Amino acid sequence: MENIEKIRHSLSHIMASAVLELFPKAKLGIGPAIENGFYYDFQLQRPLEEKDLAEIEKKMKELISQKIKFEKKNINKRTAKKLFAVQPYKLELIKELPGDTVSTYTSGEFVDLCKGPHIKSTKEITLNSFKLTKVAGAYWKGNEKNKMLTRIYGLAFETEKELQEHLKMLEEAEKRDHRKLGKDLKIFTFSDFVGPGLPLWLPNGAAIIEEIEKLGKDMETKAGYLRVKTPHIAKEIMYKTSGHLPYYADTMFPPMILEEDGKKTKYYLKAMNCPHHHQIFAAEPRSYRDLPLRLAEYGTCYRYEKSGELFGLMRVRSMEMNDAHIYCTEDQFTNEFLEVIKLYLEYFKIFGIQKYVMRFSTHSKEGLGKKYINNEKLWKKTEDMVRATLLKEKIPFVEVKNEAAFYGPKIDVEVWSAIGREFTLATNQVDFAVPERFGLKYTDSDGKEKTPICIHRAPLSTHERLIGFLIEHYAGAFPLWLSPVQVAVIPISEKHSEYAIKIAKELKEKNIRAEIKNENETLGKKIRAAEMQKIPYLLILGDKEISANAVAVRARGKGDMGQMTLDAFIDKIKEEIIKKQ
């Protein structure tokens, strides 16, 4: 174990020790080292406040200054149970640990059940290299059915300098936060009248969406997808048949009941597009010659996410998915699956996404019949097919058990935004179960009816999550093709307004998103405003430009690039737009 991890882990013990001094009746949970720091879970008699953290931190520093030694002891479980008699959570852990003995670490007055390792003494800790940062609730053992404990998080590094740098980095990250930039750059908003998790796209956001959809539709058309459109609601029977209801009922908005001719029917807002697409597959007899059939749609879905799970644009209740379902034969599966992965990689290249992980999620035996469709043979078969494809193509992936969709294994693509926020962007799922449930069939070359395999894929995720990610990825400075306003036209004074209007009009006629900065303000101020809006190009227009019938170009962050004709400028940016730079 690295030294810093030992320090972090040891600090969590010191913190527990300090908390026990201040709250003698506290019950202890667990306290591991984590990335950049540590935490410890407690059950306390009262809620913790910010000022308690300062108090605990002070106490920790006192303890550290005493040069406390960490000593390990192996004791038998009976002794351990006596030792931790007043610590119910520790007793629970002792019961669960294998073997007859457990190890403890003693540091000063404090003894903890712990397998270690630890530093030798608090001498090894630099006094100002750690900081308690936040109080949070956390379920015992991470299970929401268990009691919620109070978790104290701390940051810790080997040196004070590293801590300061980390804090500074967090500050920088805050500036790139998509929620802040989304507001500053007028990309999206929320309204109390509309509801939590239901983003409203402002014109700037809508412009970005348009471009992304254009890209998606273009690439999908080239890849042989057919576009479809489906309604946002459907009858309950569809979700019962698909099998979604038992698994998804909690995540779907409560149904609405419509009454016609005295007959009541339940309708659900769609939380996914698949069953609708399946109905399109079923709309006509299909032959093996029709396969693979790739149905694509930017479909809006609604998921009733728990209120505490909502997070800016990253986790919302209404979302537009870059969805498609590929119906294919078993023989076609490998190739189709691979093509989808290639599509992902192509998109990542366009957006300059370099850090990503493909997570291959498989089923678990225990979940069969509960979390997953109960057909182990098919699970094995499809998982083997996916794994074999990945291995054959040497696509790096990590395999995680027990995270599959209920109808089949999936690959989620995890990305990290520029500020280190990690989340699942895209998903690619295999479905061997739902087509069967809907009785989807195609006639094979031997004249027999067979059920297709379905691949669900969403390489561009949802507009919400992708744009949330891209805002942070680009720190709001979108590449030209995605920029809501591509060119700001800035007349130096009112005299030049007419010329500026003419230039702006010509740009708009060429399908360039241009905005004229016609306010009665100084040039410097208008430039500043445009730079803060992160507009890629500014055209500064004054007497010189009018007499030369030209434009003076200023590129975002690069300053004055000199004069050129409007045509030359348009050619230049058109090329840049096409190249998506």
Place this chain on the structure above:
RNA sequence: GCCGCUUUAGCUUAGUGGUAAAGCAACGGUUUCGUAAACCGUAGACGCAAGUCCGAUUCUUGCAAGCGGCUCCA
């Protein structure tokens, strides 16, 4: 949903048991300007609802929204 916190003008922030201050933005005017903030003026806010109090933006409770986590997820 759970634990904790937060909520003052469009934004960022100040402040008070006797209804609130500022900067930027907006609007009006002056200025007509050469590459990141001209000048003068005007208007605009205590999240919502109950309670305590002579009086609540301030205290209490509830609700809502948001934030940090947990759980869950595209």
